[in-house]
């Protein structure tokens with residue numbers, strides 16, 4: 486297997502795949518960001534996406550989401566039910582929690598309103614609160630709840646949590662395990678490897694435009710390393 490190839494072990498059956506990238510390259514402002522990537526996204530996996538600042542994580546997620554097109558190569562999507570959470574939310578500051586819910590209700594046919602309202606209440610949100618009065622962590626959590634409640638098969642999450650405290654992150658891990666629709670997959674770009682590695686089945690590291698894939702269980706068992714330790718070793722230079 487070439488270093489930049491990510492091939493899910495035992496796969497090859499596109500029926501079990503949600504997406505496949507073949508030879509995908511992308512340049513921005515004439516700078517090569519992603520170079521001939523081969524990526525397969527299977528069902529029922531939580532996949533971390535890691536790499537240094539500027540390594541191309543957001544670029545890759547935008548390509549997967551169909552927001553940007555590759556310069557070279559092809560992306561095969563085997564599902565149309567893809568939800569993308571961008572790193573910054575798009576809501577106006579005059580909006581309240583209930584307006585954000587309504588925005589999702591009116592924009593996404595497959596938005597599970599009842600589930601969203603229940604979760605929002607369970608997580609302690611008041612529907613009347615102005616979004617600008619929420620803390621960064623609360624706002625991130627709200628956006629995550631809304632996006633997970635769009636019933637999808639693939640969730641592309643671009644740094645969903647940056648301002649969350651430890652207890653919050655624990656709640657979010659539980660929330661993702663519990664409320665992710667059956668068989669759905671997540672690709673989550675994050676710098677918070679220590680916080681989320683227990684959640685990840687696999688991890689994709691972006692390194693100089695290429696991808697290195699690791700099975701997290703294998704890393705722990707065979708190499709005796711956590712994802713974060715591996716990352717620090719590999720990206721030391």
Ligand SMILES: Nc1ncnc2c1ncn2[C@@H]1O[C@H](COP(=O)(O)OP(=O)(O)OP(=O)(O)O)[C@@H](O)[C@H]1O
Pocket residue numbers: 513514518536537538539540541542543544545
């Ligand atoms: N719209 C754009 N136009 C030109 N260059 C861009 C654009 N967006 C990103 N870039 C550049 O592409 C490279 C990859 O950016 P990207 O945002 O994908 O990285 P990232 O891994 O998500 O970074 P971070 O971890 O800091 O969020 C960076 O060098 C960035 O400056």
